Amino acid sequence: MDEPPFGFQYCRYCGGKTELVADVSPHLICTSCDKSDYFNSKPCAEALVVRQREVLLVKRTIEPYHGYWDIPGGFLELTEHPKIGAIREVSEEVGIDINIHCLLGVFLDQYDSGEMIYTLTHSYLAEPVGQPRPLSEVDAVGFFSQEVLPDKIAFSHAREVIDMAFKTYDELNRLEDR
Ligand SMILES: [Zn+2]
Numbered sequence: 001m002d003e004p005p006f007g008f009q010y011c012r013y014c015g016g017k018t019e020l021v022a023d024v025s026p027h028l029i030c031t032s033c034d035k036s037d038y039f040n041s042k043p044c045a046e047a048l049v050v051r052q053r054e055v056l057l058v059k060r061t062i063e064p065y066h067g068y069w070d071i072p073g074g075f076l077e078l079t080e081h082p083k084i085g086a087i088r089e090v091s092e093e094v095g096i097d098i099n100i101h102c103l104l105g106v107f108l109d110q111y112d113s114g115e116m117i118y119t120l121t122h123s124y125l126a127e128p129v130g131q132p133r134p135l136s137e138v139d140a141v142g143f144f145s146q147e148v149l150p151d152k153i154a155f156s157h158a159r160e161v162i163d164m165a166f167k168t169y170d171e172l173n174r175l176e177d178r
Contacts, residue, residue, distance in 0.1 A: 004028055005116045012037060041108060041118040045085035046073025047098055047126045048165035054143035055162055056132060057150065058093055061139045064112040065154035069142075071161070073121065082122035094132035094141050101125045101172060104164045107157035123161045125168050 002020040003009075008028055011018050016032025028037040048071060049056035057069040072093045076085040083100060090098050104123045111117035132141045144150065146166045153159060 007115070008037075011035065039116070041120040042111070043076045043082065044073060044119045044121040045076055045082035045089065045124070046071045046121055046161075047086040047090050047100070047124050048104060048161060049090065049098055049126050049128050049132075050165055050169045051128050051143060053166070053169065054145050055149075055165055056094070056128065056141065056143055057153070058132075058134065058138040059140035059142075060137065060154060062137050068152045068154040069144075069150045070154040071123070071158055072138075073123075075119075083124065086122070086124050086126070090126075090132075092136045093134075093138045095135050096128050096130040096132050098126040098128055101127065102168065104161055104168060107161060109155050109157045119155075121157065123164075125165050125172075 002022050004018045004020040009018060010016065011030035011033060013035050014030060014033040016030045018028040018030050018037070021027050021029055026039060030037075056072065058072050060066055060068055060070050072090045073086060074089045076082060080088070086100065087098060090096060102125050104125050107121045107123060109119050109121060111119050134141050146163070149162065
């Protein structure tokens with residue numbers, strides 16, 4: 001048995017001390033009530049909002065990645081579908097509605113290197129309805145072309161999904177032009 005990671009030392013059922021079982025599928029066992037608790041990634045959603053072949057990014061005012069450009073999105077609420085979550089996050093951060101075209105993919109990422117939080121993000125391609133402005137947890141917004149993306153972009157999966165967004169945007173436009 002090993003020490004549980006910080007934040008996981010106590011059982012969430014009874015408050016007893018936990019122990020870490022570090023086997024193929026690491027989990028906690030409570031030394032009082034004997035219940036097991038497994039680690040999971042946290043579901044998130046984000047929107048790649050593209051207009052005239054430029055993607056909307058927002059500048060973060062919170063850690064992690066404070067001051068980095070970011071894809072608008074965030075953690076899902078308990079009973080929230082990722083599509084609804086993506087729409088809500090964009091509305092909270094930049095005050096606009098979006099039309100979602102499709103799911104680009106689902107990406108596993110580490111939220112903060114200092115904590116054991118992993119995210120599982122549903123990434124949607126969308127178009128904006130209205131003009132975005134910085135609101136919650138954001139102090140700037142911008143549309144960026146694929147050629148002039150900012151250097152500092154938050155989260156490891158961001159560049160991959162931004163590339164996918166442009167590729168899918170181009171494919172959808174080709175289909176429309178036929
Ligand atoms: Zn317990």
